[in-house]
């Protein structure tokens with residue numbers, strides 16, 4: 129890619145003569161022109177299983193120039209010197225996951241690799257990253273999730289080293305390692321114990337406590353209906369999501385990654401799934417050209433070699449633009465990631481638990497953690513499947529707290545009976561409807577399109593490991609550190625669910 133950018137000006141004179149004679153200058157804007165419409169209808173007819181004997185053969189000069197990436201210069205009239213036209217890797221979505229992928233790519237290959245992050249809203253006002261609760265735990269049931277979060281903790285503890293930028297002040301991620309406490313009823317006790325064994329086998333430090341031990345360690349807890357609890361002794365707690373994102377972005381700028389504020393709205397020249405004589409043979413042209421709409425409404429092209437979809441809860445939609453979840457054959461299978469609204473309430477309690485308060489997960493699913501040291505707590509709970517609220521807004525439902533959360537909270541911590549709600553917000557989980565776990569790695573056909581999405585409520589803590597993993601796949605074509613093969617997209621094709629039982 130880089131060398132094309134360098135040689136492009138050398139060709140420009142000669143090339144404009146060719147293009148003036150043989151190529152129609154295409155206006156690159158939202159409303160597609162007629163020529164493009166015709167091309168698409170031709171492709172569509174192929175996709176619909178019809179062989180077109182009289183397929184329009186492209187001008188060979190035009191085709192060659194196009195395949196070399198030299199023709200696009202003439203095709204678009206929306207050119208802005210501040211928006212790159214070419215890159216090696218484009219990352220769609222600049223939240224914590226996309227920023228982590230960018231970080232690991234440039235950390236591994238500082239020179240000669242152009243990485244561009246396209247982010248539609250650099251204020252991150254609706255991104256999951258900034259609306260999350262910032263928890264990190266190793267109390268999962270799947271080994272890979274445990275390992276990813278162990279690395280997440282290592283990354284946070286050494287953020288000064290990883291995210292250091294020479295003369296600038298070291299980043300302050302505000303990691304509070306106060307642990308997680310998972311409580312289990314009689315019915316859930318066996319599963320909790322099983323999980324603790326796996327967690328400790330894979331390097332976590334989690335202690336199993338009886339109800340009596342819980343009561344003496346955390347006297348403010350009511351153990352009514354609790355059979356046992358699992359308490360993380362190290363590497364668990366919470367941190368400031370905004371600080372982590374800011375530090376990653378700062379380091380990425382330092383390493384030469386470019387952030388472009390714009391929304392990916394489409395992909396050019398997609399050619400998907402052609403069937404020949406009843407036998408399914410997939411033919412596809414790998415996506416190469418993004419269309420990016422900036423805030424002023426203009427649309428710009430960006431040609432890439434590799435794309436990584438890190439668009440959080442919008443990842444399913446972005447994948448559709450690449451034909452994933454909309455074509456024939458394997459392209460029918462979508463990226464099963466969608467938004468699920470989750471509320472967070474900030475409450476104040478005069479006599480609530482003090483400094484020893486971990487992030488507590490009640491058997492009912494209600495969780496809380498301390499926020500600062502002045503009697504504030506963050507509280508939440510995921511609704512039942514049939515209660516899922518609409519996702520077209522970020523309005524908060526106060527009744528959800530009153531009816532579903534407060535009674536459980538007060539049962540578990542009697543002093544919460546007299547709490548006051550101070551504020552609340554809602555954010556969207558990047559929810560993987562298939563098995564609520566990350567999807568990592570390339571698409572099986574579009575091998576230049578990678579995913580790092582679908583974390584379903586644990587993506588913040590897994591971002592360091594997920595970013596490193598995807599960068600390894602892009603650079604080395606295989607995992608170098610943690611083997612996260614089981615998170616590949618193919619598991620959906622093979623119907624091989626990876627069920628994580630500890631989802632909050």
Ligand SMILES: Cc1cc2nc3c(=O)[nH]c(=O)nc-3n(C[C@H](O)[C@H](O)[C@H](O)COP(=O)(O)OP(=O)(O)OC[C@H]3O[C@@H](n4cnc5c(N)ncnc54)[C@H](O)[C@@H]3O)c2cc1C
Nearest residue numbers: 221223224225248256257260261263392440555587588589
């Ligand atoms: C209430 C709540 C609590 C949570 N608590 C925790 C927790 O305690 N611990 C934990 O680990 N995780 C938690 N999570 C989950 C975690 O926040 C997410 O898994 C994680 O932030 C996902 O990061 P991301 O970068 O993939 O997504 P995001 O942060 O959503 O970033 C995706 C970015 O993509 C951009 N984008 C989308 N579409 C396009 C497009 N077409 N073109 C360009 N850009 C686009 C968006 O603007 C966005 O900035 C929580 C989430 C919520 C909502």
